[in-house]
Amino acid sequence: MKRLFGTNGIRFILGEELNVDDIVRIGMAIGTFFKGGKCLLGRDVRKTGDIVARAIASGLMATGCDVWDVGLITTPALQFSVKNMGFDFGVMITASHNPPEYNGIKVMANDGVEIDREREKKVEEIYFKQKFSLVNWRNVGKYITCSNEEYIDTYIRAVMRHIDVDEIRRRKFTVVVDPINSVGSLTTPRLLRELNCKALTINGNLDGDFPGREPEPRLDNLEALASAVISSGADFGVAHDGDGDRALFVDERGTIYWGDKSGALIVDYYLSTHPGEVVVTPVSSSVIIEEVAKKHGGKVVYTKVGSIYVSRKMMELNAPLGVEENGGVFFGPHHPVRDGTMTTALILDILAQTGEQLSKLMSKLPTYHQAKLRYPCPNELKEKVVEILRDMTKELSAEYIDGVKIWYDKKAWVLIRPSGTEPIFRIYAEAEEEAKLNTIVNEAKRMLEEAIDEAKRKG
8 A cells, every 4th residue: 555654754845745735635534534523733844834734724624623723833742732631633744854845744642642553554545545534514623723832831841840840950051952943942942941041042043944954963963053062161952853852962072972872871860760661762773772771670672763663662561761863762751752852851850960061971871883874765666675685684693673784793783774754765883893883884885775776777
């Protein structure tokens, strides 16, 4: 069957992959699946956000759904509100970390977590077979525009319940925030001000062109944040993606960390007082997560790449923590979804409780060399390329939970997997020695190039 959903929701360029009529039909499919009910609708700052939101709302209303349009909001704030404010489901209009020309649709159940793959398939079946349950003109749903203020305020108060507010306020931290011209600027700086922190921002104005940097925070595009941290004498910096559910951190010396390193710090601190707990993480994450968890008698459960897999596995196992290498941290006691503002609060809490600088805390964790690359590949070739890679690696120590992951030893590996949101493959690699890492990466690039060439020849 054809697919609409990728790794994390539906992604598209409006007017190319999907047009407005298609978006209305997607809204009708979602509304048909949920059989009416109350929907909370939100969006990020992308230029096509308003038109996509209105198209989705039209489709939902045509199936009898009532739509509360909250406007600009982060994905985790909307997810929390769906669960805690009586909504039957939620829809977030965002392409998260994708470039500005993209937009997307994330669908949440009444628990505030994105619907699982089986429910995605049911929505897709309704859409492609056009099995819409439309109502007559007397029963169309209501459209209510509402201020985001109440929702964001309730969300911020909930985040603060999980940290030592008094101790953080006493420390008077200075934090530089890079919300990449999007909705993260509505939550994280506000949280910091509530905690008596000095909140400095770069790329803080709302702008759907994302002029400050690409929406995906990475080590190679956060130099401005690192410079701002150093020049301002801040305690640390934090960078979000387009919808505010990721957070990458910069210490007071300007060192930028991947999400599995900062995630490992949170795992280490949390399990020190909750030993033996389960941590959920995708196969793309560093072995540092497992090393830290085992130190406290914890267990790590691996999933496919994608926040849906992590959230749903956490719920299944009642796990308190999930970690992604891209800066996603899932804190179950608050809500088992990735949340950049909640992650920032946890880092503040660790600094306040330990009395140590972020660089010192990070230096106590194991150190590995990592590489993360993107390689272009047409979407229609991805499935064939993975088949070829599996055949190429069948004599190696490989696993196939998601794409192809090759182990060279217990601490050296490479993962080659197709992106579910962009026409690319992603290569993740890790080793203790930089020379070995370079060898692994070069071999992975060679294999991927050969696989793509072979897939093109076979058509």
